[in-house]
Amino acid sequence: MVSKPFTVDLNKPIVFQVGHLGEAYEKWVHQPIVTKDGPRFFANDFCELLTRTKWWVIPLVWLPVVCWLVCISTQRGLTPTEAALAVVGGIFIWTLLEYCLHRFLFHIKTTSYWGNTFHYLLHGCHHKHPLDGLRLVFPPAATAILCAPVWTMFKLLSSPSTAPALFGGGLLGYVTYDCTHYYLHHGKPSKGYGQILKRYDLNHHFKVQNKGFGITSSIWDHVFGTFPATQVSHISQKNGYT
Known part of the structure; x- marks a missing residue:
């Protein structure tokens, strides 16, 4: 007897359901x-x-941390100009991290x-419900976990005085990314540029999800x-996406 494919019930808590989709998860999550009301x-x-x-919450939590990190670098001997350059370098590094993570x-x-479940929590939920405004930015606790290996990388690749400002720049890049998104x-x-970026993001969600x-x-x-x-070709209210 052939079993029926698993169907997610959106009227029930969803996270522990999506794992049962198996190979069908990839197609399901990109539909x-x-x-505006997420599950x-x-x-x-x-x-x-x-x-x-x-x-x-994102700038409220992380911008003070950015300032604190830059202050640490100046206390360790960086001039204001050197600290500013380190911040700019960190922002540039973030753009590459943003791309690679995505x-x-x-x-x-x-x-x-568990792979499906983890992916849904990390990013799949955003593709399935792109207008869920309360699950678009990263919760600070999740960001802190992802920051740990990044901070380690900065410490290994730069001096003790440069690493905090460099990491602060990366964190500033992240704040800009989450708020822009x-x-x-x-x-x-x-x-202007905002329109270009929105068109680009719209394209990623609704047309070519394996690029951009x-x-x-x-x-x-x-x-x-x-x-x-x-x-x-233009920004529209495609599928209600404004």
Whole structure:
């Protein structure tokens, strides 16, 4: 007897369901449901609360950390000019990290129960529900976990005086990325660079989901050959995406 394919029930907590999709998960998660109300993730209210983050929490939490890191570098001997250059260098490094994380981690293909579950929590939920405003930016606790290996890398590759400011620049790049990403989904840029970026993100979600991994810039998509050959011609209320 052939068993029926597993179907996700959106009226029930969703996280521990998606793993059962197996090989069908990849196709399912890239079929967007464009409503502003996202699904419930967990039955437990506390766990559910941890999945929801207002966009303004990101600069509120991390900008003071950026300032603190730059101050550490100046206390360790960097001049203001050297600290500023280190911050700029960190921002540049972040643009590459942004691309690599999005392409190789956030879009990793999974089929196992826990692989699907992890991916849905990390990024799949954003593709399935792109207008869920409370699950677009990264919760600070999740960011702190991802920061640990990045901080280690900066310490290994630079001097004790430079590493904090360099890492602070990377963190500033991340804050810019998360706030920009939120704006592209929930703001209404009508012209200029904001319009270009929104069109690019719209293309990634609804047309060519295996290309266009840059959010704040398409530079690395050009470098690594993942710039989409065709793009949506204009910003519209496609599938309700404004």
